Amino acid sequence: MPEIEKLQDFVTQTRRDILRMVHKVNSGHPGGSLGCTEFFVALYHEIMTLKDGFDMDGKNEDLFFLSNGHISPVYYSVLARKGYFPVAELNTFRLIDSRLQGHPTTHEGLPGIRIASGSLGQGMSVALGAAQAKKLNNDDTLIYSLHGDGELQEGQNWEAIMYAAGKKVDNIIATIDLNGKQIDGATDDVLPMGDLKLKFEAFGWDVLEIKEGNDLAAVIQGLEDAKSRTGQGKPVCILLYTMMGNGVDFMMHTHAWHGKAPNDEQLENALSQNVETLGDY
Numbered sequence: 001m002p003e004i005e006k007l008q009d010f011v012t013q014t015r016r017d018i019l020r021m022v023h024k025v026n027s028g029h030p031g032g033s034l035g036c037t038e039f040f041v042a043l044y045h046e047i048m049t050l051k052d053g054f055d056m057d058g059k060n061e062d063l064f065f066l067s068n069g070h071i072s073p074v075y076y077s078v079l080a081r082k083g084y085f086p087v088a089e090l091n092t093f094r095l096i097d098s099r100l101q102g103h104p105t106t107h108e109g110l111p112g113i114r115i116a117s118g119s120l121g122q123g124m125s126v127a128l129g130a131a132q133a134k135k136l137n138n139d140d141t142l143i144y145s146l147h148g149d150g151e152l153q154e155g156q157n158w159e160a161i162m163y164a165a166g167k168k169v170d171n172i173i174a175t176i177d178l179n180g181k182q183i184d185g186a187t188d189d190v191l192p193m194g195d196l197k198l199k200f201e202a203f204g205w206d207v208l209e210i211k212e213g214n215d216l217a218a219v220i221q222g223l224e225d226a227k228s229r230t231g232q233g234k235p236v237c238i239l240l241y242t243m244m245g246n247g248v249d250f251m252m253h254t255h256a257w258h259g260k261a262p263n264d265e266q267l268e269n270a271l272s273q274n275v276e277t278l279g280d281y
Contacts, residue, residue, distance in 0.1 A: 070259070104117050176196065206234040206236045
């Protein structure tokens, strides 16, 4: 079986995990999670240099920081399927005393999670700090981060974006999930952000676009391109065009499923569109 087909199995299974997690507790954020599934699978299974085992220092391995922490279901699924913790633990999502809270936290000691996130706008600053720490430690591995498009309405991002270029932090790849939706509607209706490519370039970043952000091969190719641009004096930004709710027809083309769980009938419908590949938990 070609490698891309094996990775596609993880994509399908991750969608199932997301849907079942949020359905069980009638809480969570399936829309953005489904839209970023290909990105997470590509990043963890194909792109990043990772060590066996987990430690908070993360020396000599690539690190990932999720800024838009509300899409934790996709993050937890991919970490579990990668072996960071038992897949069966996905069954505890958002339960009291679970390590898998609605937004990632660190005090529970969940392998793979290095920062608490979900207070939007802060992830860029944290990722830049980690990137500079790697430079100070003569560690040539990379920092990856993910941010929502609506999240860029938070002003702290732009201070960090300006800082990154000004200090030539060229070992970071920051990806913006451009699905055009946020909790209250279309981003252009809530607060238009204009041409993000031109804005990042004006701030001194090297910017590339992945137009087919839900095509696994395109995502892998785009991430490889981004890696090739690091170490050249500029931070790297990927504009990743995705579809919120991708893979479930009634969740696509709307912001309604940003933070809404499917009922029993809707879950059955959604799972029928994503046939089991690797085994549910």
